[in-house]
Amino acid sequence: MKINVKLIGLFQTGRFKQQELDYPVDTKVQDVFADLQLPQQHFGFALINGIHAARDAVLAEGDHLVLLPLLGGG
Amino acid sequence: MKFNTKDPAANPAGIFYKRGTIDLASGEISMADVPCRNLEDVLGGFGRSFQDLAGRKIETAYCDENPLIVNTGLLTGSSVMTALRTYFSGYSPIKGSKVGRPAAMWSTGSGKFGAKLKWTGLDELIFENRAEKPIYVVIRESEAGPVVEVKPAAHLLGLSTHAKIMALQQDYPDAHFAAIGQAGENWQNNYMGAVALSTENQLKSKEDKCRFAGRGGMGSLMGYKNILALVAQSSDKPGKLSSAVKRANLNVIKGGGSARIQPLSRGGGGGTWAAYDVLQEFNAVPLNNFRPQGNDLPEKLFRENVECEYDIKSEACYRCGITCHNNISEKRADGSRGEFLAKFDYEPLNLLGTNLGIHAAGQAARLIQLGDNYGMDAISLGVTISYALAYNQRHPQSTILNGATFGDYAKIRELIIQAGEGQLPQIGQGSMRLSASLAETAYAYHVKGLEIAAYQPETNPGYIWAIAGGHMSMGSYGLLTREGKADIESWVKGITEDKLHIVGFDMIGLCKFFDIAKGIGTQMVVDCLKSEFGFEVSIDDLRAAVRRAFLRGLALEFRQGYTKAEFCLPAEVHENPNPHIKLPNITSPEFIAELEKRVWQVFEPELVGLLD
Numbered sequence: 001m002k003i004n005v006k007l008i009g010l011f012q013t014g015r016f017k018q019q020e021l022d023y024p025v026d027t028k029v030q031d032v033f034a035d036l037q038l039p040q041q042h043f044g045f046a047l048i049n050g051i052h053a054a055r056d057a058v059l060a061e062g063d064h065l066v067l068l069p070l071l072g073g074g
Numbered sequence: 075m076k077f078n079t080k081d082p083a084a085n086p087a088g089i090f091y092k093r094g095t096i097d098l099a100s101g102e103i104s105m106a107d108v109p110c111r112n113l114e115d116v117l118g119g120f121g122r123s124f125q126d127l128a129g130r131k132i133e134t135a136y137c138d139e140n141p142l143i144v145n146t147g148l149l150t151g152s153s154v155m156t157a158l159r160t161y162f163s164g165y166s167p168i169k170g171s172k173v174g175r176p177a178a179m180w181s182t183g184s185g186k187f188g189a190k191l192k193w194t195g196l197d198e199l200i201f202e203n204r205a206e207k208p209i210y211v212v213i214r215e216s217e218a219g220p221v222v223e224v225k226p227a228a229h230l231l232g233l234s235t236h237a238k239i240m241a242l243q244q245d246y247p248d249a250h251f252a253a254i255g256q257a258g259e260n261w262q263n264n265y266m267g268a269v270a271l272s273t274e275n276q277l278k279s280k281e282d283k284c285r286f287a288g289r290g291g292m293g294s295l296m297g298y299k300n301i302l303a304l305v306a307q308s309s310d311k312p313g314k315l316s317s318a319v320k321r322a323n324l325n326v327i328k329g330g331g332s333a334r335i336q337p338l339s340r341g342g343g344g345g346t347w348a349a350y351d352v353l354q355e356f357n358a359v360p361l362n363n364f365r366p367q368g369n370d371l372p373e374k375l376f377r378e379n380v381e382c383e384y385d386i387k388s389e390a391c392y393r394c395g396i397t398c399h400n401n402i403s404e405k406r407a408d409g410s411r412g413e414f415l416a417k418f419d420y421e422p423l424n425l426l427g428t429n430l431g432i433h434a435a436g437q438a439a440r441l442i443q444l445g446d447n448y449g450m451d452a453i454s455l456g457v458t459i460s461y462a463l464a465y466n467q468r469h470p471q472s473t474i475l476n477g478a479t480f481g482d483y484a485k486i487r488e489l490i491i492q493a494g495e496g497q498l499p500q501i502g503q504g505s506m507r508l509s510a511s512l513a514e515t516a517y518a519y520h521v522k523g524l525e526i527a528a529y530q531p532e533t534n535p536g537y538i539w540a541i542a543g544g545h546m547s548m549g550s551y552g553l554l555t556r557e558g559k560a561d562i563e564s565w566v567k568g569i570t571e572d573k574l575h576i577v578g579f580d581m582i583g584l585c586k587f588f589d590i591a592k593g594i595g596t597q598m599v600v601d602c603l604k605s606e607f608g609f610e611v612s613i614d615d616l617r618a619a620v621r622r623a624f625l626r627g628l629a630l631e632f633r634q635g636y637t638k639a640e641f642c643l644p645a646e647v648h649e650n651p652n653p654h655i656k657l658p659n660i661t662s663p664e665f666i667a668e669l670e671k672r673v674w675q676v677f678e679p680e681l682v683g684l685l686d
């Protein structure tokens with residue numbers, strides 16, 4: 001299935017900003033995170049179609065997935 | 075401090091802190107070993123100072139009875155990572171209730187002054203009354219204990235924060251410094267004076283790389299008292315690094331707590347600056363006085379865009395592995411580093427950049443540098459100016475001040491200079507007073523008289539209960555954006571239970587980046603206290619002390635005349651909801667009314683008797 005993946009901030013380094021990627025049915029947010037070899041310690045949160053989603057949320061055909069690093073104050 | 079007990083929660087009176095009291099009017103200096111009243115006293119910082127402030131009835135900030143309390147935290151000067159904090163407390167010139175009484179405030183910063191002060195043997199200084207002429211105060215160690223001396227400071231008058239520190243370094247090469255700028259000297263017209271704290275880096279490089287205790291105008295209170303600077307002179311006593319503290323320090327660096335703050339080059343998140351990228355996804359980066367427009371203008375100050383043109387170097391305070399300072403310098407034609415400009419933390423960068431319509435990194439850097447050199451709180455300064463620009467945008471035919479509008483760098487720069495030199499009370503006295511004088515208060519972005527930080531209030535109703543301004547005394551700024559919580563239960567729990575614990579760092583002497591999500595009620599802190607002092611203290615003891623200290627702050631707000639109606643967000647948030655912010659609406663009048671009801675149901679019973 002096609003998933004539109006957007007990466008924010010440091011996740012873009014050496015990767016991309018936004019791309020349509022192919023994943024098998026039942027792929028979860030964390031599978032995409034692992035597939036793109038994003039640094040685990042910086043996983044902040046994910047949005048699926050603009051809504052906050054858990055790491056184990058299952059993606060569906062055509063979903064827009066945004067992966068964001070942690071947000072820190074200061 | 076003296077420790078005659080291992081159980082500071084059950085037997086706080088077995089612990090004594092060394093307090094120096096300086097009567098600036100008479101010149102009398104006294105020293106005392108003061109027994110702690112409770113665990114908050116032991117922890118220090120505002121946990122202690124607010125108890126002392128509660129004992130005084132203060133009607134106006136600039137009066138002899140309002141003390142300036144300078145203290146450290148229990149761990150300041152220890153080998154625990156980030157243990158460098160100094161706290162400045164007093165009744166604030168800028169934050170106050172509608173009846174005109176000043177609120178109790180504290181402000182804190184890193185740098186090395188706090189550790190040096192601790193190493194002199196002194197834990198707290200209380201400045202009473204005011205000096206007739208400008209002075210600076212030297213605190214030094216001696217075999218007989220800490221010595222405090224008051225010295226004339228006419229030669230420092232009119233110098234910037236950095237220039238004062240450079241001048242004092244000539245006479246005290248082994249010391250560290252806390253200094254006000256011209257803004258604090260002009261306390262009558264500038265209520266947002268900050269205190270600059272010297273760093274090792276600054277003293278070695280001679281570049282203006284101070285840290286700041288900015289919030290609440292403690293630098294103006296210091297200026298009122300005619301104290302231009304403090305000098306802490308002692309040998310370095312960092313102490314032995316025990317295996318427990320080493321473990322904690324490693325955990326701070328390698329664990330999740332500070333990962334987002336560390337340099338990109340070390341696999342970190344690049345500091346608080348990274349908030350730009352995250353918040354922009356929701357159109358929630360403050361722009362033009364907190365009115366994001368759903369466009370890509372904030373992206374101009376994304377790190378990736380700034381580093382094409384400028385040199386960015388990650389630097390740190392003394393012995394800190396977090397390395398949170400993103401120092402921006404000019405980049406020469408050959409790519410080498412040129413003149414140092416400013417540090418890019420999220421708050422000053424946004425509030426003196428994007429939120430003023432300034433999108434060029436070099437201009438934002440110059441404005442930050444200017445505000446720092448004059449010694450003004452970047453948050454209050456930026457937000458008060460953005461209010462003035464918004465007013466001018468709405469009243470093109472009858473503008474105020476120099477008629478500056480969003481993006482007009484030259485005129486904004488002029489406003490900062492005039493405010494810093496005490497020639498512009500409209501800006502220097504903050505957005506609450508300016509908006510009231512213009513009878514247009516809805517878009518003045520302060521809460522309870524103190525300007526808010528660079529997180530849209532639409533994303534953080536927790537501002538309402540923050541006791542020392544902004545987001546650093548109520549850590550709920552990521553509850554909606556990061557955690558996706560838009561339901562009442564989560565917000566009530568966040569405000570009344572978890573997120574208030576952020577203030578624990580403003581007691582114990584550590585930076586919030588030590589463990590920003592969890593606070594000081596953790597096994598890591600328990601282990602450090604056991605290792606450094608032999609303390610048997612539990613996580614529950616620490617959490618209870620932080621909660622009491624926070625609630626005491628709320629109780630003090632009511633004591634200073636705040637009504638519940640003043641616990642509110644800027645009216646524009648409700649009256650003219652921003653259509654561009656891509657997040658659930660948690661600031662509708664209905665949501666806020668329910669939140670207020672539920673939060674006060676929890677807090678109110680606990681406030682009873684807290685100040686007795």
Ligand code: SF4
Binds near residue numbers: 157396
């Ligand atoms: S976290 Fe940052 S401000 Fe705090 S001590 Fe470390 S380098 Fe300094």
